[in-house]
Amino acid sequence: xxxxxxxxxxxxxxxxxxxxxxxxxxxxxxxxxxxxxxxxxxxxxxxxxxxxxxxxxxxxxxxxxxxxxxxxxxxxxxxxxxxxxxxxxxxxxxxxxxxxxxxxxxxxxxxxxxxxxxxxxxxxxxxxxxxxxxxxxxxxxxxxxxxxxxxxxxxxxxxxxxxxxxxxxxxxxxxxxxxxxxxxxxxxxxxxxxxxxxxxxxxxxxxxxxxxxxxxxxxxxxxxxxxxxxxxxxxxxxxxxxxxxxxxxxxxxxxxxxxxxxxxxxxxxxxxxxxxxxxxxxxxxxxxxxxxxxxxxxxxxxxxxxxxxxxxxxxxxxxxxxxxxxxxxxxxxxxxxxxxxxxxxxxxxxxxxxxxxxxxxxxxxxxxxxxxxxxxxxxxxxxxxxxxxxxxxxxxxxxxxxxxxxxxxxxxxxxxxxxxxxxxxxxxxxxxxxxxxxxxxxxxx
Ligand SMILES: [Zn+2]
Numbered sequence: 427x428x429x430x431x432x433x434x435x436x437x438x439x440x441x442x443x444x445x446x447x448x449x450x451x452x453x454x455x456x457x458x459x460x461x462x463x464x465x466x467x468x469x470x471x472x473x474x475x476x477x478x479x480x481x482x483x484x485x486x487x488x489x490x491x492x493x494x495x496x497x498x499x500x501x502x503x504x505x506x507x508x509x510x511x512x513x514x515x516x517x518x519x520x521x522x523x524x525x526x527x528x529x530x531x532x533x534x535x536x537x538x539x540x541x542x543x544x545x546x547x548x549x550x551x552x553x554x555x556x557x558x559x560x561x562x563x564x565x566x567x568x569x570x571x572x573x574x575x576x577x578x579x580x581x582x583x584x585x586x587x588x589x590x591x592x593x594x595x596x597x598x599x600x601x602x603x604x605x606x607x608x609x610x611x612x613x614x615x616x617x618x619x620x621x622x623x624x625x626x627x628x629x630x631x632x633x634x635x636x637x638x639x640x641x642x643x644x645x646x647x648x649x650x651x652x653x654x655x656x657x658x659x660x661x662x663x664x665x666x667x668x669x670x671x672x673x674x675x676x677x678x679x680x681x682x683x684x685x686x687x688x689x690x691x692x693x694x695x696x697x698x699x700x701x702x703x704x705x706x707x708x709x710x711x712x713x714x715x716x717x718x719x720x721x722x723x724x725x726x727x728x729x730x731x732x733x734x735x736x737x738x739x740x741x742x743x744x745x746x747x748x749x750x751x752x753x754x755x756x757x758x759x760x761x762x763x764x765x766x767x768x769x770x771x772x773x774x775x776x777x778x779x780x781x782x783x784x785x786x787x788x789x790x791x792x793x794x795x796x797x798x799x800x801x802x803x804x805x806x807x808x809x810x811x812x813x814x815x816x817x818x819x820x821x822x823x824x825x826x827x828x829x830x831x832x833x834x835x836x837x838x839x840x841x842x843x844x845x846x847x848x849x850x851x852x853x854x855x856x857x858x859x860x861x862x863x864x865x866x867x868x869x870x871x
Pocket of ligand 1: 687688689772774815816817
């Protein structure tokens with residue numbers, strides 16, 4: 427595949443292209459917290475190493491899988507384990523996929539895992555309530571190619587030689603989005619971590635009306651990756667790949683995707699724009715990257731009405747999102763009647779996040795996780811899996827994911843220990859109401 431121009435899907439503007447040696451554009455001042463390299467214990471050098479079906483070698487200390495093997499279900503916890511669990515998570519930190527001072531860095535997932543340990547939200551402290559999935563397999567190229575063009579997938583694989591030679595290449599100018607020698611394999615592992623959670627949650631739901639919720643702590647993120655290529659830090663559309671997988675492997679025809687990342691999930695939007703069986707609902711900051719996700723982008727053809735884009739004015743925060751949840755998300759999901767709910771869980775709408783200007787708090791994320799779990803229980807047998815997307819202030823990211831874990835466990839929120847109400851300003855309530863009224867009218871809610 428040419429490492430240059432790849433046409434983008436019709437719903438996006440411009441074209442996706444592989445840039446080599448592209449100048450990094452300046453980031454908004456990075457506001458990450460202490461980047462403690464102590465996170466990188468041996469744990470992250472051995473994640474996902476398992477069976478002899480794979481050929482594992484090390485590159486920068488990261489396991490490499492020579493081929494994506496046929497998926498097995500040997501990683502699925504036993505019936506007894508599933509019946510005792512409230513939360514199942516998987517970890518795919520992509521330690522080799524990293525560029526110095528890029529906000530989408532290999533510090534992100536370890537920061538979360540470290541916080542979960544510190545806050546006693548792992549199975550070591552909580553016993554059978556929490557399961558960390560081990561030994562799951564990478565997604566197969568076929569799984570990925572049900573969302574992305576094969577030419578893109580094979581082109582990225584071939585570009586790994588070049589990345590290996592140069593150390594780092596830029597594969598999309600927007601963002602920009604980079605790749606290293608391990609990006610292809612680690613992106614398959616990230617997508618596979620989501621598929622394994624779908625398998626586990628579906629297995630649990632066969633024996634329980636209240637199965638554990640899944641949470642994929644993965645990167646690179648996925649929701650900007652369009653069918654024809656990478657975009658906006660994202661390589662493969664993890665949530666979109668999981669949606670197709672849930673339909674094909676588990677017969678879960680109707681998939682409801684909630685994307686509360688601060689940016690529009692344009693890749694997921696494009697993948698299912700004309701698909702009536704996958705409802706994509708995105709809330710995002712109006713005018714933020716990539717500029718898509720307007721009110722009138724509602725789907726096309728048979729899929730008209732099963733895409734809902736709600737751009738929120740800058741400054742929208744906790745009050746706004748609670749209203750949006752009750753007045754938009756709940757009725758949309760109730761009307762759609764999903765078989766499973768998947769969540770693009772981005773934490774960059776947090777007031778402390780450096781990449782945007784919404785005012786969600788740690789408490790907002792607790793509310794979202796708790797309410798979405800409840801919604802899944804009411805509508806689709808509790809089948810629900812969260813996928814990490816954005817979130818670039820390591821502290822607010824890790825505290826917010828931890829509070830999401832508490833919500834999914836049924837614990838009380840500890841957000842007040844982290845959130846500082848003094849840094850919040852008044853939400854633009856009139857403009858939020860106008861936005862809500864407009865989307866209600868557009869979708870007859
Ligand atoms: Zn984002």
